[in-house]
Amino acid sequence: MARMDAVSKQTAAKIEKLAESVMRSVKGGKNPFVEIPIRSLANVHFDARKGIVQLGKQRQKRYFFNVAMAKKFMQTFLVSDACKELVESGKTTSIRDLYYITKHTIGDTRQNTFEEQDESDPIIEDLEVALDALREELHLFASRKGSMVGPITIRDTGDTIDLRRMGSGGWAVPSIVEENVIQFVRHEARYILLIEKDAVWTRFNEDKFWKRERCIILQGGGQPPRGVRRLVQRLHHELELPVYVLVDNDPWGFYIYSVMKQGSINLAYESMRMAVPQARFVGLSSFDKDKYKLPANVAIKMDDGDVSRAKQMLAYPWFKDARWQREIQEMVRSGMKFELEALSRRGISFITEEYLPRKLKEKDWLA
Amino acid sequence: MARMDAVSKQTAAKIEKLAESVMRSVKGGKNPFVEIPIRSLANVHFDARKGIVQLGKQRQKRYFFNVAMAKKFMQTFLVSDACKELVESGKTTSIRDLYYITKHTIGDTRQNTFEEQDESDPIIEDLEVALDALREELHLFASRKGSMVGPITIRDTGDTIDLRRMGSGGWAVPSIVEENVIQFVRHEARYILLIEKDAVWTRFNEDKFWKRERCIILQGGGQPPRGVRRLVQRLHHELELPVYVLVDNDPWGFYIYSVMKQGSINLAYESMRMAVPQARFVGLSSFDKDKYKLPANVAIKMDDGDVSRAKQMLAYPWFKDARWQREIQEMVRSGMKFELEALSRRGISFITEEYLPRKLKEKDWLA
Numbered sequence: 001m002a003r004m005d006a007v008s009k010q011t012a013a014k015i016e017k018l019a020e021s022v023m024r025s026v027k028g029g030k031n032p033f034v035e036i037p038i039r040s041l042a043n044v045h046f047d048a049r050k051g052i053v054q055l056g057k058q059r060q061k062r063y064f065f066n067v068a069m070a071k072k073f074m075q076t077f078l079v080s081d082a083c084k085e086l087v088e089s090g091k092t093t094s095i096r097d098l099y100y101i102t103k104h105t106i107g108d109t110r111q112n113t114f115e116e117q118d119e120s121d122p123i124i125e126d127l128e129v130a131l132d133a134l135r136e137e138l139h140l141f142a143s144r145k146g147s148m149v150g151p152i153t154i155r156d157t158g159d160t161i162d163l164r165r166m167g168s169g170g171w172a173v174p175s176i177v178e179e180n181v182i183q184f185v186r187h188e189a190r191y192i193l194l195i196e197k198d199a200v201w202t203r204f205n206e207d208k209f210w211k212r213e214r215c216i217i218l219q220g221g222g223q224p225p226r227g228v229r230r231l232v233q234r235l236h237h238e239l240e241l242p243v244y245v246l247v248d249n250d251p252w253g254f255y256i257y258s259v260m261k262q263g264s265i266n267l268a269y270e271s272m273r274m275a276v277p278q279a280r281f282v283g284l285s286s287f288d289k290d291k292y293k294l295p296a297n298v299a300i301k302m303d304d305g306d307v308s309r310a311k312q313m314l315a316y317p318w319f320k321d322a323r324w325q326r327e328i329q330e331m332v333r334s335g336m337k338f339e340l341e342a343l344s345r346r347g348i349s350f351i352t353e354e355y356l357p358r359k360l361k362e363k364d365w366l367a
Numbered sequence: 368m369a370r371m372d373a374v375s376k377q378t379a380a381k382i383e384k385l386a387e388s389v390m391r392s393v394k395g396g397k398n399p400f401v402e403i404p405i406r407s408l409a410n411v412h413f414d415a416r417k418g419i420v421q422l423g424k425q426r427q428k429r430y431f432f433n434v435a436m437a438k439k440f441m442q443t444f445l446v447s448d449a450c451k452e453l454v455e456s457g458k459t460t461s462i463r464d465l466y467y468i469t470k471h472t473i474g475d476t477r478q479n480t481f482e483e484q485d486e487s488d489p490i491i492e493d494l495e496v497a498l499d500a501l502r503e504e505l506h507l508f509a510s511r512k513g514s515m516v517g518p519i520t521i522r523d524t525g526d527t528i529d530l531r532r533m534g535s536g537g538w539a540v541p542s543i544v545e546e547n548v549i550q551f552v553r554h555e556a557r558y559i560l561l562i563e564k565d566a567v568w569t570r571f572n573e574d575k576f577w578k579r580e581r582c583i584i585l586q587g588g589g590q591p592p593r594g595v596r597r598l599v600q601r602l603h604h605e606l607e608l609p610v611y612v613l614v615d616n617d618p619w620g621f622y623i624y625s626v627m628k629q630g631s632i633n634l635a636y637e638s639m640r641m642a643v644p645q646a647r648f649v650g651l652s653s654f655d656k657d658k659y660k661l662p663a664n665v666a667i668k669m670d671d672g673d674v675s676r677a678k679q680m681l682a683y684p685w686f687k688d689a690r691w692q693r694e695i696q697e698m699v700r701s702g703m704k705f706e707l708e709a710l711s712r713r714g715i716s717f718i719t720e721e722y723l724p725r726k727l728k729e730k731d732w733l734a
Contacts, residue, residue: 086715092573094566097711105664112664144565145512145588147539156534167523168548172514172539174569181535198511199461202541206459221512297472297479344464348453 007137007180008087014131015084019077022064033061034076037129037269044268046317051277053263053318055129062126072123076130078102078113079123086139092176095121095140129269134178136230141175146228147198148173149205150216152187160185163216168205173218175227177234184238188214192235193356194228194279195219196247196256200340200351207352216241223256229274232260236276243276244365246356249284250302250337251309254319254328257281262318280365282356284338286330292355298342302335323366374504374547375454381498382451386444389431400428401443404496404636411635413684418644420630420685422496429493439490443497445469445480446490453506459543462488462507496636501545503597508542513595514565515540516572517583519554527552530583535572540585542594544601551606555581559602560723561595561646562586563614563623567707567718574719583608590623596641599627603643610643611732613723616651617669617704618676621695624648629685647732649723651705653697659722665709669702690733 004012018034025032036059037043043056064073082102086093093101099117106113114120128135135142147170153162156174163171174181193215195201201219204210210217216235220228236243245260247253261279263271285291289299302310310332313319319328331337343351359365371379385401392399403426404410410423431440449469453460460468466484473480481487495502502509514537520529523541530538541548560582562568568586571577577584583602587595603610612627614620628646630638652658656666669677677699680686686695698704710718726732 089715091715093570093711093715094708096566096706097570097708097715100665100706100708100711101715103664103712105662141566141569143588144514144569147511154534156536159532159534161532161534161536165526165528166538167521167526167528168541168543169523169528170539170541171533172537174535174537176535199463199508202508202511203460203464221510295472297470298467339463339467341461341464341467344460344467345470348456348458348460348464348468 004088004090005180007178008090008139011131011133011137011139012084012087014133015080015087018080018131022077031066032064032073034073034126034130035059035061036126039125039129039269041265044265046262048317051262051318052271052275053265053268054271055269075102075113075119075123076126079120080127080131083127083138083140087137092139092141095124095135095142098124098140125269134230134270134273136176136178136226139176142226144173144175144227145221145225146173146219147171147201148216148218148231150187150210151189151214152216153185155183155185157181164211168202170201170205173220173225173227173231175225177227177231179234182231182234184235187216187239189216189239189241190214191242191244192216192218192232194224194232194243194245194260196222196245196253197340200246203349204352207349209352209356213357224260226274229260233274233276236278243279244282244360245279246282246340247284248337248339249286249288249331250300250339251306251313251331253284254281254310254313258313258316258318278367280367282359282365284340284343285364285366286327286334286336286338288355289336289338292343292346292350294338294342295345298345299334299336299338302331302337306337307332307335321366327366371455371457372547374545375457375506378498378500378504378506379451379454381500382447382454385447385498389444398430398432399440400430401440401497402426402428403493406492406496406636408632411632413629415684418629418685419638419642420632420635421638422636442469442480442486442490443493446487447494447498450494450505450507454504459506459508462491462502462509465491465507492636501597501637501640503543503545503593506543509593511540511542511594512588512592513540513586514538514568515583515585515598517554517577518556518581519583520552522550522552524548531578535569537568537572540587540592540594540598542592544594544598546601549598549601551602554583554606556583556606556608557581558609558611559583559585559599561591561599561610561612561627563589563612563620564707567613570716571719574716576719576723580724591627593641596627600641600643603645610646611649611727612646613649613707614651615704615706616653616655616698617667617706618673618680618698620651621648621677621680625680625683625685645734647734649726649732651707651710652731652733653694653701653703653705655722656703656705659710659713659717661705661709662712665712666701666703666705669698669704673704674699674702688733694733 022032038058099120263275389399405425630642
């Protein structure tokens with residue numbers, strides 16, 4: 001067994017505790033069960049005070065001696081056993097890998113422990129909520145994308161990396177960025193800028209915006225993956241830096257912002273560890289076409305899907321603020337959307353030299 | 368004008384030469400034209416000696432005084448003018464951005480220079496072949512993904528980066544990796560390993576395979592983007608390192624290998640700059656299920672699309688070699704495919720500790 005860090009010890013202890021409670025039931029002649037918070041829409045709500053989408057208090061007991069539940073009960077322990085091994089050995093793996101690792105044919109039967117990955121994935125989510133541990137703490141990683149540079153030195157699995165000297169490429173953000181993997185060593189950053197598109201991030205990096213403005217710039221290649229979201233949250237909390245989100249002016253861009261801000265309905269149980277309720281939207285806004293004099297020919301007509309998606313957003317409790325209502329209504333009214341790249345019509349570095357500096361100076365953001 | 372490096376000077380000169388030839392025609396009272404190699408399937412062939420997919424010699428003249436060609440002629444010069452500006456200013460941008468930059472409404476008409484990006488993209492490709500310059504040399508970047516670590520120090524836009532100390536994340540591979548951007552400073556690598564999947568790359572990085580084996584490991588998040596392919600080619604040629612490709616055992620994995628090896632039909636004119644005809648396939652092979660004792664339950668049944676794709680591959684001239692024929696025929700015969708992750712059934716580090724070391728030791732690859 002590799003020497004475990006504090007985070008890993010805690011996670012291993014949580015898994016052991018779960019197993020012990022089951023063993024106690026068995027010894028006591030009782031029907032063993034695992035208690036798992038319910039992850040259905042009915043048990044999800046928006047906590048307006050905290051500003052995040054959260055899981056409610058409904059829980060479900062999964063019994064061993066129950067025909068409908070026995071297989072899932074067995075699967076839960078197969079997965080938790082595999083995770084405990086990962087945690088103890090200091091290794092990490094993908095959820096695809098975990099599916100293969102835990103897939104066995106049972107005895108002489110033709111029954112497999114898992115048929116497809118869509119059986120093991122929900123078990124992982126069950127375990128996350130049951131143990132109150134992110135999958136990253138269970139040593140499971142998601143697919144990764146995204147890069148980061150800025151006036152900060154980090155430590156990543158023992159290597160000290162100066163993100164001020166990462167060239168045009170940047171540091172590739174891994175999927176697991178928990179405290180035991182990534183530490184922040186020192187920094188001079190004033191804020192964090194999360195950029196939707198890698199192409200726009202490249203513009204900001206090439207123009208050394210982060211150096212001039214003293215900020216950390218990250219991109220997640222569209223909807224940021226878990227690693228990027230978690231890292232932004234850690235930077236925000238631990239370094240007390242404000243977070244600005246720069247996305248396209250379309251419902252998808254608004255959605256990306258909203259997931260970063262209050263979490264998503266599907267993964268409501270992770271909001272506490274992933275969301276930044278104070279994140280600020282710095283555009284592109286539907287009013288920017290006038291403010292920043294964009295010619296009409298760079299507008300893109302919204303399709304029916306866009307319009308209905310935007311109308312749905314009007315009803316979201318976290319977009320109930322009058323300014324957000326005005327913002328989304330303007331998008332619906334105009335029927336037009338704009339990409340960040342449309343700003344290049346005003347000049348290739350307009351976005352780094354005029355657009356964003358003015359936005360920040362005028363505090364022209366939505367929150 | 369920023370001071371230009373040698374590569375940029377050469378590219379700017381190529382654009383100027385194109386413009387000058389047109390100006391000469393105008394002054395001489397002739398109908399100006401641009402000569403562009405034809406990029407249709409009929410003009411693509413496999414050069415068995417060089418081992419790459421190549422563009423043939425057919426060329427097309429695009430005239431200014433021709434109703435059908437005048438708009439494209441104008442567009443060609445709009446794009447080349449924008450590229451010249453990029454090259455001279457030392458800035459780079461995306462092809463999406465270029466579309467916005469060159470989109471104008473002409474005079475008082477309602478005619479736009481470009482309506483959609485699908486009009487400007489082919490013009491870029493025209494220009495690449497007409498000038499014999501990669502789009503990266505025109506300062507245009509594609510979307511980027513992928514990461515790299517290994518026993519090598521590089522210089523990226525002036526920053527010296529030690530890829531032996533990049534933690535779990537790695538260096539994010541940019542889209543433009545030409546000599547003027549990325550230089551190789553020093554290395555102790557014995558070979559290059561290109562891995563299809565980011566999750567598998569993470570396993571190799573976590574197990575420090577690159578340290579033990581002295582190799583450079585790269586991943587491109589599925590089909591490697593242009594930056595990763597070009598970088599592999601440069602590493603191969605300039606450092607004289609062999610390239611090994613590790614992909615799934617399915618037609619898509621074979622295709623990824625084949626594009627890395629001899630280029631793709633769509634972008635045949637770039638094979639010379641992107642392909643590595645000597646690249647070696649280290650699996651997963653259809654025969655590995657027996658050789659590495661994979662249980663039957665990790666096999667995935669091929670669907671009709673897989674089967675017909677595999678059968679198509681049997682006819683590719685670059686898969687005519689008897690060993691490749693045997694390989695693909697075995698896949699078709701069994702009707703089964705395997706993911707790299709299936710090896711985890713034999714243990715989480717089986718792939719880094721047993722599978723690949725044995726493959727390399729036994730020289731059990733296809734080329």
